[in-house]
Amino acid sequence: MNLECPYCEADCGQPDEVYPGMADEEEECPKCGKSFLYDCEYEPLYYARKTPCLNGEPHDYRPIPYSDPPWRRCEACRILEPKVEVEE
Numbered sequence: 001m002n003l004e005c006p007y008c009e010a011d012c013g014q015p016d017e018v019y020p021g022m023a024d025e026e027e028e029c030p031k032c033g034k035s036f037l038y039d040c041e042y043e044p045l046y047y048a049r050k051t052p053c054l055n056g057e058p059h060d061y062r063p064i065p066y067s068d069p070p071w072r073r074c075e076a077c078r079i080l081e082p083k084v085e086v087e088e
């Protein structure tokens, strides 16, 4: 999102990336020449996905490569479990 000058509402372009809650950054409007500070707020993003294993279906475990001891993780709900070796 581009910065907008708080005085004249001119488009001040893409600001330097700042972390939310960190120190304000100073910017000068290219149109009216006034200095202002800006901060950054991120809106939380949510996304939902199907998790059959939370609805009575078995977990969809996938082995995690290079884990030692071997672990596996469910693709759907992302729980981690030690990989259980099947006894023969």
Ligand SMILES: [Zn+2]
Pocket: 005, 006, 007, 008, 009, 010, 029, 030, 031, 032, 033, 034
């Ligand atoms: Zn301005």
Ligand SMILES: [Zn+2]
Pocket: 053, 054, 058, 059, 060, 074, 075, 076, 077, 078, 079
């Ligand atoms: Zn699961």
